[in-house]
Amino acid sequence: MPLSTADRSVLEPAIRRLSALRPLSAEARSSLEYSMLEGLQRAGSGEDLITEGDRVDGVRILLSGWLGRYKTLDDGRRQIVNFVFPGESCDAHAYLLSEMDHSIVALTPVVYAEIKRTRFESLLANNPTLSEAFWCETLLNNAIQREWAINLGRRVALERVAHLFCEIFERLRPVGLVDGHSCLMPVTQMDLADATGLSVVHLNRTLQELRAAKLIVLRERTLTIPDLDALKNAALYSPSYLGIYRATEAVR
Amino acid sequence: MPLSTADRSVLEPAIRRLSALRPLSAEARSSLEYSMLEGLQRAGSGEDLITEGDRVDGVRILLSGWLGRYKTLDDGRRQIVNFVFPGESCDAHAYLLSEMDHSIVALTPVVYAEIKRTRFESLLANNPTLSEAFWCETLLNNAIQREWAINLGRRVALERVAHLFCEIFERLRPVGLVDGHSCLMPVTQMDLADATGLSVVHLNRTLQELRAAKLIVLRERTLTIPDLDALKNAALYSPSYLGIYRATEAVR
DNA sequence: CGTACACTTGAGAAATTTCAAATATAGTGG
DNA sequence: CCACTATATTTGAAATTTCTCAAGTGTACG
Numbered sequence: 001m002p003l004s005t006a007d008r009s010v011l012e013p014a015i016r017r018l019s020a021l022r023p024l025s026a027e028a029r030s031s032l033e034y035s036m037l038e039g040l041q042r043a044g045s046g047e048d049l050i051t052e053g054d055r056v057d058g059v060r061i062l063l064s065g066w067l068g069r070y071k072t073l074d075d076g077r078r079q080i081v082n083f084v085f086p087g088e089s090c091d092a093h094a095y096l097l098s099e100m101d102h103s104i105v106a107l108t109p110v111v112y113a114e115i116k117r118t119r120f121e122s123l124l125a126n127n128p129t130l131s132e133a134f135w136c137e138t139l140l141n142n143a144i145q146r147e148w149a150i151n152l153g154r155r156v157a158l159e160r161v162a163h164l165f166c167e168i169f170e171r172l173r174p175v176g177l178v179d180g181h182s183c184l185m186p187v188t189q190m191d192l193a194d195a196t197g198l199s200v201v202h203l204n205r206t207l208q209e210l211r212a213a214k215l216i217v218l219r220e221r222t223l224t225i226p227d228l229d230a231l232k233n234a235a236l237y238s239p240s241y242l243g244i245y246r247a248t249e250a251v252r
Numbered sequence: 253m254p255l256s257t258a259d260r261s262v263l264e265p266a267i268r269r270l271s272a273l274r275p276l277s278a279e280a281r282s283s284l285e286y287s288m289l290e291g292l293q294r295a296g297s298g299e300d301l302i303t304e305g306d307r308v309d310g311v312r313i314l315l316s317g318w319l320g321r322y323k324t325l326d327d328g329r330r331q332i333v334n335f336v337f338p339g340e341s342c343d344a345h346a347y348l349l350s351e352m353d354h355s356i357v358a359l360t361p362v363v364y365a366e367i368k369r370t371r372f373e374s375l376l377a378n379n380p381t382l383s384e385a386f387w388c389e390t391l392l393n394n395a396i397q398r399e400w401a402i403n404l405g406r407r408v409a410l411e412r413v414a415h416l417f418c419e420i421f422e423r424l425r426p427v428g429l430v431d432g433h434s435c436l437m438p439v440t441q442m443d444l445a446d447a448t449g450l451s452v453v454h455l456n457r458t459l460q461e462l463r464a465a466k467l468i469v470l471r472e473r474t475l476t477i478p479d480l481d482a483l484k485n486a487a488l489y490s491p492s493y494l495g496i497y498r499a500t501e502a503v504r
Numbered sequence: 505c506g507t508a509c510a511c512t513t514g515a516g517a518a519a520t521t522t523c524a525a526a527t528a529t530a531g532t533g534g
Numbered sequence: 535c536c537a538c539t540a541t542a543t544t545t546g547a548a549a550t551t552t553c554t555c556a557a558g559t560g561t562a563c564g
Contacts, residue, residue, distance in 0.1 A: 052492055071402045073488045079402035096388050101395040101493035136348050138390060143353040145397035150323045150331035152404035153449025156519075188542065197405025199521050204544060236325045240304055241353035409552075440510065451553050456512060 010111060011036050013175040014061045017087030020174045021136040021244060028127035035123055036061060036113035043106045049090070051103045056094040058116040059134075062086050065110030066186060070194065071102045080195040082145060083107075083168070087175040092120075092134045108186040136244065143241045152197045155236065157206045160196045162235035165216060169225060170242050185223040210234075262363060263288050265427040266313045269339030272426045273388040273496060280379035287375055288313060288365035295358045301342070303355045308346040310368040311386075314338050317362030318438060322446065323354045332447040334397060335359075335420070339427040344372075344386045360438045388496065395493040404449045407488065409458045412448045414487035417468060421477060422494050437475040462486075 011033055018024060024032075040063075043049060049060065049067065067084035081102060084090050090104055095117055115123070124131035144167075151163050168185075172178050193203040210216045215231045217224040225231050263285055270276060276284075292315075295301060301312065301319065319336035333354060336342050342356055347369055367375070376383035396419075403415050420437075424430050445455035462468045467483045469476040477483050 052490075069398070071398065071490075073402070073406060074490075075488070077406045079405040081398040081401040081405075093387065093391060096384070097391050097395065098495040099492060101495065102398055132348070135345065135387070138394065139345060139349050142390065142394050142397060143349065145394060145401065146321070146323065146333040146354055149333040149397065149400050149404060150325070152401060153331040153333075154325060154329045189544095190542080200542090201522080201544085202520055205520095208544085236327070238304075238323075238326075240351060243350040243353065442510080452510095453512085453554080454552055457552095460512085 008033060008037070010040070010063050011113070013063055013087035013177075014089075014113070015087075016175050018130070018133045018137075021140070022129055022133035024133065025127065025129055028130040031123060031127065032130060035115050035119055036063075039114040039116070041112055041114050043110050043112070045106055045109050047106045049104045049106060049112075050100055052100050054100045055098075056091045056100060058095070058114055059089050059092045059120050061089040061113045061115070063111045063113060065106060065108040067110060068105050068107045068187075068191060068195070069102050070105060078194045079197060080191060082141070082148065083171075083195070085168075085171050085175065086177060088171075089134065089137060093138060107191055140242075140244055147241045157196070157198055157202060158209055159235050160198070161192070161203065161206045162210060162215065162231050163237055164192070164196055165210075165223060165225065166228065166232050166235050166237045167242075168223075169228065170239075170245060174245055181226055181228070182222055182224040184221060185218060186221055260285060260289070262292070262315050263365070265315055265339035265429075266341075266365070267339075268427050270382070270385045270389075273392070274381055274385035276385065277379065277381055280382040283375060283379065284382060287367050287371055288315075291366040291368070293364055293366050295362050295364070297358055297361050299358045301356045301358060301364075302352055304352050306352045307350075308343045308352060310347070310366055311341055311344045311372050313341040313365045313367070315363045315365060317358060317360040319362060320357050320359045320439075320443060320447070321354050322357060330446045331449060332443060334393070334400065335423075335447070337420075337423050337427065338429060340423075341386070341389060345390060359443055392494075392496055399493045409448070409450055409454060410461055411487050412450070413444070413455065413458045414462060414467065414483050415489055416444070416448055417462075417475060417477065418480065418484050418487050418489045419494075420475075421480065422491075422497060426497055433478055433480070434474055434476040436473060437470060438473055 014036065015024070015029060015033070018032075019029075041060075050056065052071065062084050064086050067090065068080045069082045069084065069090070070078055070080045072078045084104070091100075094100065124134065147167070151160050155163060169178055169183060172183050177183055189203055189207070190200050192207075193200045196203060198206065207216075207218060211218065213234070214226065215234055217226065231237075266288065267276070267281060267285070270284075271281075293312075302308065304323065314336050316338050319342065320332045321334045321336065321342070322330055322332045324330045336356070343352075346352065376386065399419070403412050407415060421430055421435060424435050429435055441455055441459070442452050444459075445452045448455060450458065459468075459470060463470065465486070466478065467486055469478065483489075
């Protein structure tokens, strides 16, 4: 469903994030803003934005809420293979491949901008700097996906959940969604379980362990990390995969 | 160490694979060949081609042997997050990010072509079709990486190893490295364990299970899959993530 | 021939899952 | 606003998977 009344401030996360990846010219920025404002959309929690096997015909840029990229096995097992946070896009360039290899679901109510393929392509053709920013995003995604592999393959439950929380913090920070030591945690424990490859029951117990160790406070849909370094320590966190964000952090 | 005598046939896997991703113009093909022939290199088994934290300054295209992309945790745990097979490139465009987020090791003796950044960039600039092929490769890598996430997060040991073998088959096929029902399996069980997130001991037992079920034959560094569909079944394999290869398969 | 490395086996320990049920919490219609 | 219902979180206990440790057997290579 299209949004009618929209002021430009809803676009802020997208602009902020792309600028963090590559400095955008004023011109690139304004034509992007124009294209986004034309395609504002909402989706409700639980709604699939796109399903494995679909063909893609454009790009969506998330403006608020959380999305989950997921894959399922025939017997229903589900793995969230990545989150999409405000400012991040999904499917940029995906039309270069034949079809979607995964699905994307709204884990919360979301607002996003949809830009059709032809529009998007001309936007990139006219703004090399923008094109580079989107490609950078693809590369960054790749790096994040690799980190998820070691997270799922080699970290034990506690480290794994701790690591996810660290990553969420670092990815929300550049778009201004970390407030002091806290951020919103709007998803269910089931979602977190599917993202960490754990059962809900064990995820729940792991959260309690993290709470008992005073590494996190999690209540009323808010995650607080009193001491991020301590949590990173528990997670065996290594920062190199989000390297491109580091400049951003310094600027804060 | 540079290779001296080199005939053009060593380049075949690379040309074959890129052509599978995007049809290459004769011109693109020959300038790529020329650039590759100039930068032929070898590395011995166990040698790191590049290490996490390094800056990248070019692209390498693997011509023979297997590479492993891996990450490690401080206490030594290692996860191979992906393999690189002949014809695949590593680090294409990686110089757009600040530094390597992972390391790449030669799991066998390898031959590869190295193209320096400036050379590579002008190659892409002059051959849009080539540029698209390389970007396609990046997107495909992304899809593979997502599949690894569900493999590590949601498949049990037997399914996981079975799935890895199916994937290896499907990725080796387009470059002509599958011979009937067999392909080379030149890596150690330790490497396979690190790729599937299992301990060596458990990987070994899982292989025995697969053998007992007649799903694989594995001896003398050769993997035979008598009935690929049966193995895919056991792996809960879903083909959508290697979709772009499907045209290739049909052509065979 | 020896030494290092790769593979295999056994057995107990640990992590994680499953099943089942109890308690919260949130959303909905009256 | 409340009662009702569905969903989300939490708890207990047993079953299962996977890991660790330790040792034995092969195999390749100098």
